[in-house]
Amino acid sequence: MNAGSQTVATGAHRAPVFRFDGNGDLGRIGLIFMASSVVMEAEMWAMAAPGVSVHTTRIKLPKVTVEGIEAMMNAPQLEEAARLLASAPIDVLCFGGTSASFLHGTAYDHGLMKKLTEWAPGKKVNTASTASLAALAEVAAGPVVLATPYVDGVHQRAIRFLEENDHKVLSHKNLGIDEDQALAEVPLETIFDMVCEIDTPEATAVFISCTNFRSAGVIQALEEELGKPVISAVQASFWHCLEIAGINGAKPGYGRLFDKRLAERT
Incomplete structure (x- = not known):
């Protein structure tokens, strides 16, 4: 029975009605995000159709400056976060830092993608910059x-x-x-x-x-x-996670970027 389905009479009893509980039965996105940040998770959940869930591991960002971002990216917690997140049954792992992935140019972003692939074996991966x-x-x-x-x-x-x-x-x-x-x-x-x-x-x-x-x-x-x-x-990261995981799981109203997939559902 799908969550939210109508109650069906079965003799003298009624079948139970289950409410949607946020379970990622369509797909699960794993997100590495800054510990002091709040926007990306909320916006991903806002854009997600029922059946797409978001699961986060956090890392510390000292300050939103070149020096602060470099400190975060050079800390051992980044690898630890990726390995911890990859231990969950996620479909894709997203590094949710745009400036942190473009800070030293395209080659640096490609290198980060390679590291994420090594730290999260068997998982599809992206970064906010790659997705953008x-x-x-x-x-x-x-x-x-x-x-x-x-x-x-x-x-x-x-x-x-x-x-x-x-x-x-x-x-x-x-x-x-x-x-x-x-x-x-x-x-x-x-x-x-x-x-x-x-x-x-x-x-x-x-x-x-x-x-x-x-x-x-x-x-x-x-x-x-x-x-x-x-x-x-954020929108690009969410869209790209769905794309590389093969999930048609966005709500309408969040830009032309999603038009092709939304059209496939109609």
């Missing part, structure tokens, strides 16, 4: 505009990462935030206005970077306002 490039390719993006909450040093590395992967950044803006919890406190209205301010007609897509920066809730509104695809690091 795949999502931009999915919507046939070329030149983009970029919105981030980062300090200048991290923001400039985001521009470099995009441009070395053939996405010229035509316009951009960053908020200069270096405290992780403060990233999550930026309201959706501010993010919406920020993106509208920097958009240009020549840009083929918008990219919103940072997995502790709210984005899922504004994607549809921005696409309607600007008439072009909007890709965020």
